[in-house]
Amino acid sequence: MAIRLKDKLQNKIHEWRPRTERLLKEFGDVVVDQITISQIIGGMRGVKSLVTDISYLDPMEGIRYRGYTLPEVFEKLPKPPGAEMPYVEGLFYLLLTGDIPNAEELNEIVDEFNKRRILPRYIYEVIDSMPCCSHPMTVFSTAILTMHRESFFAKKYLSAKLHKEDYWDPMYEDVLNLLAKLPEIATYTYAKLYRDGKRIQSNPNLDFGANFAHMMGIGKPYDDVARMHFITHADHEGGNVSAHTGHLVGSSLSDVYLSISAMINGLAGPLHGLANQEVLRWVHWLRDKMDNRVPSEEEMKKFVWETLKSGQVIPGFGHAVLRKTDASA
Numbered sequence: 001m002a003i004r005l006k007d008k009l010q011n012k013i014h015e016w017r018p019r020t021e022r023l024l025k026e027f028g029d030v031v032v033d034q035i036t037i038s039q040i041i042g043g044m045r046g047v048k049s050l051v052t053d054i055s056y057l058d059p060m061e062g063i064r065y066r067g068y069t070l071p072e073v074f075e076k077l078p079k080p081p082g083a084e085m086p087y088v089e090g091l092f093y094l095l096l097t098g099d100i101p102n103a104e105e106l107n108e109i110v111d112e113f114n115k116r117r118i119l120p121r122y123i124y125e126v127i128d129s130m131p132c133c134s135h136p137m138t139v140f141s142t143a144i145l146t147m148h149r150e151s152f153f154a155k156k157y158l159s160a161k162l163h164k165e166d167y168w169d170p171m172y173e174d175v176l177n178l179l180a181k182l183p184e185i186a187t188y189t190y191a192k193l194y195r196d197g198k199r200i201q202s203n204p205n206l207d208f209g210a211n212f213a214h215m216m217g218i219g220k221p222y223d224d225v226a227r228m229h230f231i232t233h234a235d236h237e238g239g240n241v242s243a244h245t246g247h248l249v250g251s252s253l254s255d256v257y258l259s260i261s262a263m264i265n266g267l268a269g270p271l272h273g274l275a276n277q278e279v280l281r282w283v284h285w286l287r288d289k290m291d292n293r294v295p296s297e298e299e300m301k302k303f304v305w306e307t308l309k310s311g312q313v314i315p316g317f318g319h320a321v322l323r324k325t326d327a328s329a
Contacts, residue, residue: 005109006172008097013168016053023051050247054095055235063236065091066098070232076100077231080207085227088208089113091234092179114204116180117211123147123185127192137268139189145261150177153255167253174256183208187215242267270315278315282307 003011033048040047056064065073077086077100089109093101101109126146130139148154152170156162162170184202191199200215209227216222238247246263250256267273286295286303295303307314 005093005096005105005112008099009168009172012097050238050244052238053098055237057237057239063232065235066094068094073231074228078103078106080210083210083224083227084221085209085224086231088227088230091231095235110207112176113180113208116177117184117202117204119181119184119188120147120150123181124188127185127188128197130192132193134193135268136189136193137264137274139192140186141261141264141268143185143189144178144182144257144264147178147181148255148257150174151255151257152177157253171256178256178260183212183215187212190216241269241272271313275316282315 035047039045054066058064061069063070068076073091073094074086077090077094079086087106087110090101090106093099093105093109123143123146127139127143130142152173153167156170157167188199191197195217200217202211203214206214206223207227209230210223212230213219213223213226216226236243238244242263245266246259249262250259254262270278289303290299304314
């Protein structure tokens with residue numbers, strides 16, 4: 001019989017803790033990096049400031065999760081019947097434990113997500129109360145922030161009975177509860193802003209990615225697109241703006257809801273997650289300028305230079321770390 005995820009994680013935590021203690025005792029004075037003024041002014045680019053076992057971002061190879069490249073992740077993780085892309089729940093298991101889940105372990109986490117997916121009524125009311133012109137990331141962040149009242153960690157901490165070595169336990173419950181609810185929060189936000197509030201009910205028989213696609217009202221192969229998107233964006237060394245913000249806020253013992261809301265606010269900037277939106281806006285601008293025709297190479301160069309010389313950036317072009325166009329290749 002497979003060990004429950006929470007029990008397995010508890011065992012892993014007890015195994016991992018001595019490594020941190022050893023690093024401090026035996027290697028605490030080791031110099032990790034040298035930092036220049038330009039790196040500080042340039043947003044800590046290239047500064048080694050975090051320790052993580054979860055992921056590694058290579059400039060040429062792309063991302064690795066627990067030592068596996070993205071192609072290996074897509075190959076090794078279990079997939080829903082008939083799907084090309086793996087279960088998102090399987091990646092969550094891998095990130096937490098470092099292990100590829102078997103069928104029983106996968107079914108446990110899929111079931112956990114399904115049991116925790118129901119959103120409190122007041123979150124729908126919060127989303128409904130937001131002005132119609134609100135940006136979706138603002139609504140998304142606000143909804144997550146409002147769920148702070150649901151935090152097990154906050155309640156346990158206030159009881160003054162929680163030992164610091166047990167902080168992870170209520171945090172784990174908060175993480176699962178929030179993750180399971182994120183597809184509903186995101187798709188209802190979309191429905192509120194772009195579909196006249198017409199919500200599509202979640203389907204408990206679908207996995208995380210497929211249920212998100214279902215609630216978005218988009219048919220196949222969008223379920224596989226959603227799975228792929230969630231997996232490729234799951235973690236990037238913990239050092240980008242949003243992930244680093246989450247670490248920073250969480251280091252003060254703010255609960256998961258406070259930390260993730262702060263992360264979303266970092267993600268909402270045009271030099272981070274909002275670049276996805278800005279790319280489309282720039283392409284539409286280009287299309288309008290070219291009267292819907294395909295530009296020549298010379299016209300394209302001229303348009304790019306016009307953008308750069310006006311003091312603007314080409315959104316989505318260039319990455320602080322990645323040097324390959326397709327990091328998953």
